[in-house]
Amino acid sequence: MSIASFFTATYCLSGQVIDAVCRALGAEKAGDGPLIERAAALSGLGADKIARAIYEKTSVFNKFSHEREKAVAYLKIALGERLKADPLVLDGFCGLLVGKTISHVMKVAVTADVKFRVRQYLADKGGSEKDALRALHKDDEARILWAEYLTKRDPWNPELHDILLPMDKMGVDEAAAIVVDNLSKIVVAPTSESLAAVDDFILAARVEAALAEKGHTVGVAAKRGVVYVTINKHVLLLAKLEEELKRIAAKVPGVSTVETKVGADFYQADVYRPVNFELPSKVLLVDDEREFVQTLSDRLQMRDMGSTVVFDGEQALEFLRDEEPDVMVLDLKMPGIDGMEVLRRVKREHPSIEVIILTGHGSEKDRLACMDAGAFAYLQKPVDIEKLSDTMRQAYEKVRGRS
Structure with missing residues (x-):
């Protein structure tokens, strides 16, 4: 049977439409929730991380961690497994992952103009038109x-x-x-080709996940056991990378042959960087000495440690509203909200973050206070980069040990 996949705006009666289609077809509705849970079980990532990969903007750390790409790969596996169920109506963001070759999945968009949606919001939630527009904007942004x-x-x-x-x-x-009528048409009827495309979709996703587990983010497609890997960023030792990608992909059950090629973006300025999962890739540096902290960030990235920078305590706390690093390197003496207050709030509100204090003006009393507040380590400037790197690795090992 053909499958309807709904991608909808909020407050446009889409839920009523989907329920009516399910009743007419005698079909089960599958939302994003079960797919997120399945992807979390397959990947070892928390369901919250899978959900963030779908509903939130790409993390500033993602270019170092590739966590979103990994989450999406496992979502594809979960979705592919679910597409084998029949009859089925998909409802959610995950339907956009379905490729065109799976032609028995009919993609349906449900929306309405802003005035209509505002009326629906006010009827459901109450409040003001301003409240409605703010909520709709947030929903649409996702x-x-x-x-x-x-x-x-x-x-x-x-x-x-x-x-x-x-x-x-x-x-x-x-x-x-309209949906039920179109689902009955021959153009969206399942065929041997479209059903085989589901198996291809799952195989490609499994290869994508296997590569992501080894730190690689590349394009992957599959057809009848042949896997096509596309390298979309420039790399100096192309042959070596191709050999490694083929070796990893070939171990996935169902793969008969692996072919590699460079994509259209290969010759752009961006450089291919595999992730080293033994090193921290989500590090927040907090220091008001801008030149020092920018240089430190550059030196850490040269050592394959992904970092981003903020310049005071207030910026650090604001940053943590949307992001959660694994390790924070924090200056103690800063104008405004000082490092000690940031440390206390981080350990209270984000206890999984390991905080390394790095200061040029601290005392033994400060050190004891910081360690008592939950700091992982207390280092004095100027610090040897190898010592700092080693301390960060130890902090990251502690984070990984909890997951």
Whole structure:
């Protein structure tokens, strides 16, 4: 049976449409939640990390950790497994992962104009029009970021969907009838090719996940056991990388042959960087000495440690509202919110973050106070980069040991 995959705006009666389609088909509705849980079980990543990969903007640390790519690879596996269920109606962000070759999945977009959605919000939630617009903007932003990440397109681009239902121009029954009627058409009927495409989709995702586990982020496609790996960033030792990618991919069950090629972006300025999972890739440096901390960040990145920089305690706490590093290197003496206050709040609100104090003005009393507040280590400037790197590795090992 054909599968309907819904990608919807909020407050446009989409839930009623989907429920009506499920009743008409006698089909089960599958949302993102079970797929997130399955991907978490497969990957060892927490369900919260999988969810963030879908619903939130790409982390500033992702270019070092490749955590989003890993999460998406496992989501694809979970989705591919679910596509084998029948009958089925998909409802959520994950439907955008389905490739065009799986032609028996009919993609349906449900939306409405802003005035209609504001009315629906006010009827459901109450409040003011300003409240409604703020909520709609936040909801839409998540969809825009997800579609941009996956497809480089607007989420409502007609190329991404087979049917677009504008709910400000039709009723629930009419919209559901359009979906049910189109699902019965031969063009979206399952074929041996489209069913085989599901197996190809799963195999490609498993290879993608296997490569991600070894720190590699590349394009992967599969057809009948042949896996095609595309390298989209420049690398100096191309032959060596190709050999490593082939070796990893070939070990995945179901792979008969691995072919590699360079993609259209290979000759751009960006450089291919595999992740070394033995080293911290999510480090936040907090120091008001801008030249020092920028130089430190550069030196750490040369050692394959991913870091980002903020320049005072207030910026650090603001940063932690959206991101959670594994390790923080924190200056003690800063204007405004000082390092001691940042340390206390971090250990209270984000206890999994290991904090290394790095200061040029501390005393023995300060050291004892910091260690008592939960700091992992207390180092004095100027610090040997090898000593700092080793301390960061030890802190990261402690983080990994808890996961």
